[in-house]
Amino acid sequence: MAKKAKYKKIQIHGNTPTKPVDHSTASIIITQPKRGSLDIGDYMTAFKQAENVDKPSRAKLHDIHAEIITDAHLYAVIQKRKAAVLNTPIEFSRDGVVDEKIEEQIRSPWFSKFLSDLLDTEQYGNSLFQFRREGDWLNYDMIPRKNYDPVRRIILQRQSDTEGESFDNFSDLILVGDPRDLGLLTKAAPYVIYKRNAMSDFAQFIELYAHPLKEGTYDAWDEDIRKKLLQDLFDAGGSTVFVHPNGTNVNLHDTTSKGATGELYGRAITLFNDELSKLELGNTLTTEVGDKGTQALGTVHQAGEDKITRMSKQFVLNVLNYELTDIFANLGFDTRGGEFSFVVPQLKDLSSRIQIDLQLKAMGLPISHDYLYETYGIPKPDKTQEVIGSTPQPQDPERKEQDPKPDPDPKEEEKNKTPQQIIDEKEERKQRKTFKNWLRNFFVSAPKKGALEW
Secondary structure, three states, rough: OOOOOOOOOEEOOOOOOOOOOOOOOOOOEOOOOOOOOOOHHHHHHHHHOOOOOOOOOOOOHHHHHHHHHHOOOHHHHHHHHHHHHHHHOEEEEEEEEHHHHHHHHHHHHHHHHHHHHHHHHHHHHHEEEEEEEOOOOEEEEEOHHHHEOOOOOOOOOOOOOOOOHHHHHHOOOOEEEEOOOOHHHHHHHHHHHHHHHHHHHHHHHHHHHOOOEEEEEEEOOOOOHHHHHHHHHHHHHOEEEEEEOOOOOOOOOHHHHHHHOOHHHHHHHHHHHHHHHHHHHOOOOOOOOEEEEEEHHHHHHHHHHHHHHHHHHHHHHHHHHHHHHHHHHHHOOOOEEEEEEOOOOOOHHHHHHHHHHHHHHOOOOOOOHHHHHHOOOOOOOOOOOOOOOOOHHHHHHHHHHHOOOOOHHOOOOOOOOOOHHHHHHHHHHHHHHHHHHHHHOOOOOOOOOOOOOO
């Protein structure tokens, strides 16, 4: 039997730690991401290094990930993809009963943060977590992705290291995701790079052609006039300035005849945004409406996005129910015999809800009164309140003695009614009878042999 690894907390700090470092445990020195201009050559170099079979290095690729995630459209579609999962509550139940001890952990801030980091695994390919217990609560550290090698399963003190300490030396450490998966961000990187360069060219195009050009000429032998002319032209605004001696020519060749207009750049940027939307959400119409954005087509696109959401939810449940059970048990939380699941949202449209309930009733499914009161927001009457369709209670004898006023004669009252009053009372009795019959049919009595067997 293999010897169980002892708990060794992985310390994460920079080159100048803010607090004393415990040298008896593992230590990671993080490095600032490399920022700057990107081109496809940089991307291909980082891609090849990450795909190395024997000693893959992902540091440069993760630097590119850190740079492209600043793109507004990419960030927005990633958050939209995550929000569809994070906004659905999770519960832990055992034999149909919710475990309050585990449920308390699920409602805590650390669990919400963990779910967000867990969903980022789809973007980066894999994630490495180390769990710990802090009093009554669980917590975790996410190991920086540039400081571990998922293929060789080693911790790297520095991102440039080629050797490190094995995962097996640490307890409560778990790698989520395929070790060789490079994530969706790697697929998104070329589109963001092309888009960024197109926007840079577009800005330059605007600077050159969206402002009026200012031209000035001067005597080639008069340096003082040239300086004064330059100063006057630059002080007049930020548009492009051409200054040349008398007798020389400056020719500006318009590129609009070749299609290099601002509209061309706009179409290119839209194209790259659409590709990013399709990569993350499987569609474009749930983020932007184009000239073909009909409601029917939008419904089809939403259905495709819902399938991706279900895949992400299943990924989360697989990690919680299969990969973290031993971790939770080691930290004192018994998950044996239980299961994590997403809470099925209740249908908010009451008109649709009542149609479903009527169909279930027609199939013979018993429906409790409490369910109806809670679902439709109807206050439950107490014993002192009159209920529609109920038989009036007999009057209290003592109250009758205190009230000597005789009951009115029904025949006499009927004679005194106007024709309009008679018509109104007949209509009211008709509506009351219709509602009473519907209510009697809706609250079907339970089967004599008990609940249905499924």
